[in-house]
Amino acid sequence: xxxSILQFxxxxxxxxxxxxxxxxxxxxGLGQGQGMRASYYVPHIPADMRDxxxxxxxxxxxxxxxxxxxxxAIRVVNRAEGTDVAFNWGKFSFDDPGFLWKFFRGQLxxxxxxxxxxxxxxxxxxxxxRVVMDHLNLTSAQKRSLLSKIAWNAEPGRxxxxxxxxxxxxxxxxxxxxxxxxxxxxxxxxxxxxxxxxFRDYVRRNLTYSPFIVPLLDVLMNGNIDRPISAWDDMFLPxxxxxxxxxxxxxxxxxxxxxxxxxxxxxxxLLDNPEVYSARFNDFFVVxxxxxxGLAMAAVVFVAGVHPATLAYRGLGLATIWWSLLSGILGWxxxxxxxxxxxxxxxxxxxxxxxxxxxxxxxxxxxxxxxRGVAARGVGLIRRYGRIYCVLHVLSLILLCGLTAAKFSQQxxxxxxxxxxxxxxxxxxxxxxxxxxxxGVLSHERVAASSQSGNGxxxxxxxxxx
Numbered sequence: 001x002x003x004s005i006l007q008f009x010x011x012x013x014x015x016x017x018x019x020x021x022x023x024x025x026x027x028x029g030l031g032q033g034q035g036m037r038a039s040y041y042v043p044h045i046p047a048d049m050r051d052x053x054x055x056x057x058x059x060x061x062x063x064x065x066x067x068x069x070x071x072x073a074i075r076v077v078n079r080a081e082g083t084d085v086a087f088n089w090g091k092f093s094f095d096d097p098g099f100l101w102k103f104f105r106g107q108l109x110x111x112x113x114x115x116x117x118x119x120x121x122x123x124x125x126x127x128x129x130r131v132v133m134d135h136l137n138l139t140s141a142q143k144r145s146l147l148s149k150i151a152w153n154a155e156p157g158r159x160x161x162x163x164x165x166x167x168x169x170x171x172x173x174x175x176x177x178x179x180x181x182x183x184x185x186x187x188x189x190x191x192x193x194x195x196x197x198x199f200r201d202y203v204r205r206n207l208t209y210s211p212f213i214v215p216l217l218d219v220l221m222n223g224n225i226d227r228p229i230s231a232w233d234d235m236f237l238p239x240x241x242x243x244x245x246x247x248x249x250x251x252x253x254x255x256x257x258x259x260x261x262x263x264x265x266x267x268x269x270l271l272d273n274p275e276v277y278s279a280r281f282n283d284f285f286v287v288x289x290x291x292x293x294g295l296a297m298a299a300v301v302f303v304a305g306v307h308p309a310t311l312a313y314r315g316l317g318l319a320t321i322w323w324s325l326l327s328g329i330l331g332w333x334x335x336x337x338x339x340x341x342x343x344x345x346x347x348x349x350x351x352x353x354x355x356x357x358x359x360x361x362x363x364x365x366x367x368x369x370x371x372r373g374v375a376a377r378g379v380g381l382i383r384r385y386g387r388i389y390c391v392l393h394v395l396s397l398i399l400l401c402g403l404t405a406a407k408f409s410q411q412x413x414x415x416x417x418x419x420x421x422x423x424x425x426x427x428x429x430x431x432x433x434x435x436x437x438x439x440g441v442l443s444h445e446r447v448a449a450s451s452q453s454g455n456g457x458x459x460x461x462x463x464x465x466x
Contacts, residue, residue, distance in 0.1 A: 041085065041114050042154045043076060045147050049140040051080040052147060056174070056264060057120070058242045060130035060275045065210040067127065069202070070238040072171040075117055075133065076147065086120040087150055088113050089161070090170035110163040112153055121270055131271040134242065134264035137250040138181070145181045166199055166225075166233070171241045178245070183255045190231035190244060199225035200412055202237060208279040215284050215419070219330055220337065222349040223411030284419040287326070291423045294319025298430055310373035316435055317369030317376075319427050320362055327424065328360030350409045353400040354421055356393070362386075369435065376436055386436045390428040397421050 046052065059071035073088035091113035115123070124131045138146065152158060161168065179186035200218075203225065207213045235241040246264050249257035297315025306312070335357055337346035365376040365386065382389070400421070404413050 040154070040156045040159075043078070043083070043085065043147060043151045044081065045144065045151055046078070046080060048080075049143040049147075051078060052143055053077045053079075054136040054138060054143065054146060056134045056136055056242060056245065057086060057270075058132050058134075058238050059124055060239070060273070061206055061209075061277070062127045062129045063209070063276070064127075065207065065213055067129065068206045068210055070206075072174055072238040072241060073120060074146075074150065074174055074177075075120075076150065077117075084117040086115050086117050087154070088120075088170050089173040092163070108163055109160045111159040111161065114154060125271055125273075128273045129271065130269070130273045130275055132242070133268045133270050134246075135266040137258075137261055137263055137265055139253050141253045142181045142251075146177060149177050149180070166236050169236060171238045172236050175235045175241055182251055185251060185255055186248075187232055189248075190235070193231035195229055195231055195234045197229060197234065198227060198412075199229065199236075205277060206237075209276055211280060212283045212287065215287050218416050219351050219355065219420070220333060220349070221345050222347060222351075223409055224345045226410050226412045284415075288419060288423050290322035291319045291326075291427060294322070295423070295426055295430060298434070302430075302434060308373070312434075313369050313373045313375065316430060317366050317371070320366030320369060320431065320435070323424065323427055324359050324362040324366055327355045327420075328357060328363070331355035331357040331359055350400060350403065350411050351413060351416060353396045353403075354413075354416065354424065356396075365435070375434060382436075387432050390432040390435075393428050394425050397425055 053076075055075040055077070057073040057075050059073075061068045061070050071088060071090060073086045075084070075086045077084050089110065089112050091111050092108060121131060161173075163169065175186065200221070203217050203221070204214055207217065231244055235244055242264070246262065248263040250261040250263050252258055294315040294317070298312040298319070301309050301312030301315070331352065334346075334349050334352050334355060337343070338348060338352075341347070361382055365382050368376040376386075397417070400413060401417060403409055404411065
């Protein structure tokens with residue numbers, strides 16, 4: 001169950017964060033009073049495009065995890081027909097049969113959402129999000145082409161699409177429309193521009209406000225998100241789409257720049273709610289806090305030489321229990337993602353050198369340490385090979401660092417190594433030194449207890465003989 005929850009969080013955090021809006025399937029706020037069908041609105045393409053205007057709407061990140069990457073919509077105003085409609089590509093339904101499994105397999109269908117402009121702004125206002133709108137300076141032929149694409153997409157049978165968080169989301173679909181309308185100028189210009197950024201930068205930046213999501217995704221996502229991306233790829237993020245489009249001039253129908261005219265102009269701040277990116281607290285630290293507390297208890301007692309060291313072993317038990325659950329569940333999730341997930345960003349993850357599915361086997365040893373307050377006898381293989389396992393775990397961590405430093409893997413593991421790897425190495429060292437009874441050797445506490453028991457028996461025997 002825990003593994004399924006983690007798999008769901010991985011899928012949900014990314015698939016919903018990048019421009020997804022959970023809404024009912026019907027068009028929102030489009031009534032018959034505006035000359036539109038209540039269920040599905042398909043815009044009319046007039047002969048004269050002078051009364052039709054297009055605007056790019058960019059919503060800021062919200063407070064919920066599914067809002068953290070912002071949102072993009074295209075507003076279409078037809079003054080002659082009196083319509084004012086916003087189109088976006090981030091709608092899904094939790095009621096979709098097999099929702100969780102489709103998320104995990106990467107096969108979930110999203111669809112175009114259609115709302116009146118007023119309704120769209122009201123929803124953003126309800127979520128306390130910032131919204132900026134820019135006018136798109138297009139020729140009549142470009143307007144016709146763009147409206148034709150939107151109208152084609154708005155047909156009921158064409159609204160659904162297979163969502164992909166980096167390459168097909170609420171920002172990349174408008175980007176691709178604009179590129180086609182402008183004769184391929186966007187892709188040809190921006191593919192050649194490096195950004196010196198990677199997708200992981202945005203995961204860490206935008207999701208840090210949502211507790212525990214960044215530590216989880218830092219572990220579960222592989223080196224695919226650490227490849228340098230171009231400005232074209234960078235436009236997967238709504239704010240970046242707007243940023244790069246602001247650098248473009250307006251183009252005529254032959255692709256030549258129009259003098260003194262930008263593609264985006266007349267910026268309007270529709271809603272000016274503050275954007276929040278800072279973390280509420282250090283969630284990496286909170287995740288490993290039980291390990292640190294347990295190790296600190298053990299270190300203080302062992303260094304001070306206090307006997308019996310019951311408190312030290314119970315602290316070591318606390319650290320072992322939490323580490324076993326954390327590392328084992330993450331290890332199983334990494335393995336299952338590789339074998340069964342439909343997301344390539346979850347495959348062949350080098351963090352498997354740090355998080356082993358077999359780490360769950362240490363849970364009984366941790367419980368024994370906690371319950372008895374003495375060195376664990378362990379059960380099964382852990383009793384016989386626990387100390388060897390600890391050594392192998394440290395060697396595996398060293399291998400992880402070595403392979404990464406040697407550029408064998410482009411996956412950025414250093415934050416994971418710092419927050420999870422170092423505590424793991426420290427725990428393995430303490431367990432190797434004091435956590436397990438050596439075969440055929442009693443622990444210090446049992447030796448002391450046996451000596452006291454023996455002395456008592458000798459004393460009673462002497463008194464009896466006397």
